[in-house]
Amino acid sequence: MADLDKIFNSVGDRTLFKNKIILQANYSPENIPHRDQQIEHIASILAPSLLGQKTSNLFIYGKTGTGKTLSVQHVANELTRRAKETKVLRVEYLNCKLKKVADTEYRILAELIKKLGGSVPATGLPTDQVYRRFVDLLEVSEEKLFILILDEIDQAVKKISDEFLYNLTRLNSELGNIQIILVGISNDLRFLDMIDQRVRSSLSEEELVFPPYNALQLQEILKERADQAFKSEVVSDGVIAKCAAFAAREHGDARRALDLLRVAGEIAERGSHSSIDIKHMDMANDKIERDKILEIIETEPKQFQVVLYAIIQLIDETKEAIFTGDIYSRYSELCKKVHVDALTQRRVSDILAEFDMLGLINARVISKGRQGRMREIRLAIPENLLARAKEILKNALDL
DNA sequence: AGGTATTCACATGAAACTATTCTCTGAGTTAGG
């Protein structure tokens, strides 16, 4: 019999973590270093709302992991706390990227209605009726202001069109007792280019950009969190510096840095080390990348998997870049073998574009003159993952 | 030789279609008074 007792009993002694939650993505810390200026700015814009005055709409830009969401939520919490007795305002936060929750106009409204205490069916209702219901619910609430924070709003607009934002701003003229203040958060700095001039003017009255953290700031952030998350003596300054350097290279993404640190900790722990060293950082970096790719491959729909398998096969055979046409014919063959209906070339073209977005392949549109125009495709899956990837696909496709 | 026009093999865009899930409405049915 395996000595499970030993393993289970010693788990408490061996762990390097004091409080792992602190390193997890959804943890929001007490204080947010290096964002005082931005937080103050947000607060000063929204402050009049405490007196029941409608403030400007606010738009916030910045790359992922620059503390946008955290800062906004911090201010939002403060506002809610202060307005507790006066009931002058209400703040709701909504992430527009959550698949199946808030990624369409209908669902965003449905979600808001739910938060306001109402309910709407998941489907079956015309959208304007949902608007109606939302307005009615707002009208009867006792607050005078409704601060609506839409996170990853660029995603929503990309999917729904900017009309939806326009509609939201227009609601204010329909509402008597209550006004909506919009706070949009976007990862895409070019978000403004995507929306109509008309909408733009009625919308983004105030703007704020979150710059990326530099390596030094990242270091401080990491250090602070690491102190709370790990037992003492587990992480050295060198490790933190390296971790910060890793992340700083990727546009100063603090979330990624924290992830890295956590995974490195887990790896060290599993290897029964008493501290994290540089070696673990590298392994963690590897593992994160690896997991991400394999996870994508595994969860992709069947048609996507067939296409990907076709690509891998072809690359295996030729060892060079391949082209759309080759892929499509190989894909068609594979479809027969796997007993799946083949999609049109048009669709496969889109699938390839999506793979490119996901970073599974590198595609480049090239022209070969009389031989036409097509995508030149290379695999972006690292060599050492290929075997595993193939296995997953074979399994998924019963080959 | 140098300049234009063609042409290929897709890329890219827009609209329309399909299947699924769900609501709402009103006609027909049923059971109780």
Next chain:
DNA sequence: TAACTCAGAGAATAGTTTCATGTGAATACCTGT
């Protein structure tokens, strides 16, 4: 007569297909030397 059932119309959504238009540069075709 009120309550109930159930089919049909209409919506939202995701994933496609259909139709239409765009496009970069190698090559064919001129042109005038």
